[in-house]
Amino acid sequence: MIKLVRFLKPFTWSVAAVLLLLLFQSLTDLYLPTLMSGIVDTGIVKGDTHYIVNVGGKMLFFAAVSALCMITASYLSAKIATGLGRNLRGMVFSRVESYSLNEFDRMGTASLITRTTNDINQIQQLLIIMMRMMISAPMMCIGGIIMAVSKDAVLSLVFVVVLPVIAGTILIIFRKAVPLFKAMQVNLDQLNRVLREGLTGIRVIRAFNRLEHENARFLKANSDLTDTAIRVNIIMAGLMPVMMLVMNLSSIAIVWFGGIRVDKGDMQVGDMMAFLQYAMQIMFSLIMISFMFIMIPRAEASAVRINEVLDLIPEIKDAERVKKAGDKKGFVEFKDVTFSYPGAEEPAISDISFTAGPGEVTAIIGGTGSGKSTLINLIPRFYDIDKGSILIDGVDVREMSQESLRSKIGLVPQKAVFFTGSIAANIRYGREAATDEEVRRAAEIAQATEFITGMKDGFDSVIAQGGTNVSGGQKQRLSIARALVRRPEIYVIDDALSALDFKTDASLRAALRKETACATVLIVAQRVSTVMDADRIIVMDKGKIAGIGRHRELLNTCDVYREIVVSQLSEEEIA
Numbered sequence: 001m002i003k004l005v006r007f008l009k010p011f012t013w014s015v016a017a018v019l020l021l022l023l024f025q026s027l028t029d030l031y032l033p034t035l036m037s038g039i040v041d042t043g044i045v046k047g048d049t050h051y052i053v054n055v056g057g058k059m060l061f062f063a064a065v066s067a068l069c070m071i072t073a074s075y076l077s078a079k080i081a082t083g084l085g086r087n088l089r090g091m092v093f094s095r096v097e098s099y100s101l102n103e104f105d106r107m108g109t110a111s112l113i114t115r116t117t118n119d120i121n122q123i124q125q126l127l128i129i130m131m132r133m134m135i136s137a138p139m140m141c142i143g144g145i146i147m148a149v150s151k152d153a154v155l156s157l158v159f160v161v162v163l164p165v166i167a168g169t170i171l172i173i174f175r176k177a178v179p180l181f182k183a184m185q186v187n188l189d190q191l192n193r194v195l196r197e198g199l200t201g202i203r204v205i206r207a208f209n210r211l212e213h214e215n216a217r218f219l220k221a222n223s224d225l226t227d228t229a230i231r232v233n234i235i236m237a238g239l240m241p242v243m244m245l246v247m248n249l250s251s252i253a254i255v256w257f258g259g260i261r262v263d264k265g266d267m268q269v270g271d272m273m274a275f276l277q278y279a280m281q282i283m284f285s286l287i288m289i290s291f292m293f294i295m296i297p298r299a300e301a302s303a304v305r306i307n308e309v310l311d312l313i314p315e316i317k318d319a320e321r322v323k324k325a326g327d328k329k330g331f332v333e334f335k336d337v338t339f340s341y342p343g344a345e346e347p348a349i350s351d352i353s354f355t356a357g358p359g360e361v362t363a364i365i366g367g368t369g370s371g372k373s374t375l376i377n378l379i380p381r382f383y384d385i386d387k388g389s390i391l392i393d394g395v396d397v398r399e400m401s402q403e404s405l406r407s408k409i410g411l412v413p414q415k416a417v418f419f420t421g422s423i424a425a426n427i428r429y430g431r432e433a434a435t436d437e438e439v440r441r442a443a444e445i446a447q448a449t450e451f452i453t454g455m456k457d458g459f460d461s462v463i464a465q466g467g468t469n470v471s472g473g474q475k476q477r478l479s480i481a482r483a484l485v486r487r488p489e490i491y492v493i494d495d496a497l498s499a500l501d502f503k504t505d506a507s508l509r510a511a512l513r514k515e516t517a518c519a520t521v522l523i524v525a526q527r528v529s530t531v532m533d534a535d536r537i538i539v540m541d542k543g544k545i546a547g548i549g550r551h552r553e554l555l556n557t558c559d560v561y562r563e564i565v566v567s568q569l570s571e572e573e574i575a
C-alpha cells in the first residue's frame, strides 16, 4: 500500500491541511474536559457565575472551532480520496489498455473490472478513515493519557487493567477478521466472473436450458460472498459490544475509585469528571485505531491487486529507437516465424515463411485450430513471436512503433466487436476524419447499404451494447466497412465472410477486389470459393504450412488442400 502513497503527490497541500486541521481539532477536544472541570470545581462549587459564563463561552468557542476543523477536514479528505480514486482508475484503465493480449489472458476481464472498481473503492475508503484517524486517534490516545495522569496519577492505574483488555480484544478480532477480508475479495472476483458469463452468454444458456445450472452457479458464488461477509460482520459486530462493556465497566471503576478519592479529599469532583471524559476519549481512540488496523489489511489486499495491474509491464512495447517504414507500402514478409502461446507445450505456428505485396490477395485456409488466426494476429503485433521475424515494408514489427504499424492495417476480426453508438460512428471508428460520403461508400462496398438504409434511422441507427441488434452477417459487413474507411495499406481479414450467403460473399469479394486493388490483402477463409481466385493460397495444417501457391497448382501438389477442396466442391467445379 505504501507504493500507492506516491499517487497522493498531487494532493500534498490538501493532505497537509487535513492533518493540520485534525491536529487543531484534537487539541481543542483535549482541552474541553479541563475547561469543564474548572467550571465544576471553581464555578459551581464556589458559586462563581461570572466564571461559569466566561469559561462556558470559552468552551462553546473551542467546541465550534473543533466542529469547524472537523467539517473542513472531512470535506477535504473526501475530496482527496475521490480524487485519488479517479486518478487510480484512470491509470489502471490506461495501463490495461496498453496490455498485450497475453496480459489480458493472464489477468482475466472480470478480475480487471473488480480491480478498477471495488479495489479502488477500498483504497478510497481507507484513505478517508486514515486521514481522519491517523492524527486524531494517536493524539487523543496519548494526549488523553497525559491529561488523565495529570489530573490524577493514582486513578490512572485503572488504565493498567483496562488498556491490555482492549488491546487483547482488538488483537483477537484482528487475527480472525483479516483472513476473511482477504477471502471476501476473492469471492467478489468469483461473483463478477460468474455474473459476466451469465450475462454475456444468456443466449447459449437459454438455448441449452442451462438456466438452473447458471442460477446454481451464481447462487454458490453469491452465497460464498454472503457467508464470508456475514462471518466478518459477526466478528466486527462483536467488537462494539465488547468495547462498550469495557468502557462502561471502566466508567464504573473510575466513578467508584474516584468517588472514594473525592471523599477523602484527594481529588476534586470536576477533575474526576474530566478524568472520566479523558478515559472515554482514550478508549474511543483505541476503537478507532483498531478499525483502522482492521481496514488496512483489507485495503492492503486491494492495493496489491491494483499494484499488480500497474506494475505489470506490457510485454509488447515500443523499442527505444523506433524505425520508420521505408517507401515501400504494404509489403508483408514472414521469415521462419515460430510462435507459442504462454504455457502451451507446442508452438501454435512454426517455421512460417511467405511474402505478400500490394495488389495481391493472400488467402489462408486450413482446418480449425491449424493456426490461421494466430498467424494473422501476429501482423498487428498482438503477440511477440519466439523465433524468426515479421517484416512490414522491410522493417521488423518489433522495431516499428505500434501506432505506425497499426495505422497501416485495416483489421476485420473473426468476432466483430462494436461500441454503443450509431452505425456511422462505428464505421468511422476506422478513421475519425472520414466524411459522410466515405462512410457511405465503405458501406456500399461492404454490401451493407441495403440493410442500413432498411433500418429506421439509416446510418444514424444505434447499435446496441455488444451489437445485439444486428445479425452475424450484418456485423461482419459493418466490420469490413470499418476497415475500408481506414484506407489501409494492408487488409487483415480473419474469417469475416463466413456468415455471408454465397451471393453476398461473391459480390462483396468482387467489390473488395476493386477497392483494394493497390493494397495487400490477407484473408483467412473456410470456403474454397472465397480463396480460389487469390494470388496466393497458404494452406495451414497443424501450425505449419502444408503448401503455398495458386488454386490449380495446389490441387496438384498439396494433399491437404485437395482434401479441403474435395470436401466442398463438386467434381465439375473442381474440373
Ligand SMILES: Nc1ncnc2c1ncn2[C@@H]1O[C@H](COP(=O)(O)OP(=O)(O)OP(=O)(O)O)[C@@H](O)[C@H]1O
Binding pocket: 105, 341, 342, 344, 348, 366, 367, 368, 369, 370, 371, 372, 373, 374, 375
Ligand atoms: N489465446 C490463446 N491462448 C492459448 N492458446 C491459444 C490461444 N488462441 C489459440 N490458441 C491455440 O492455438 C492453436 C491455433 O489456434 P487458431 O485460433 O490460430 O486456429 P485457427 O486456424 O484460426 O482456427 P479456427 O479456424 O477454428 O478459427 C489452437 O490449438 C488453439 O487452441
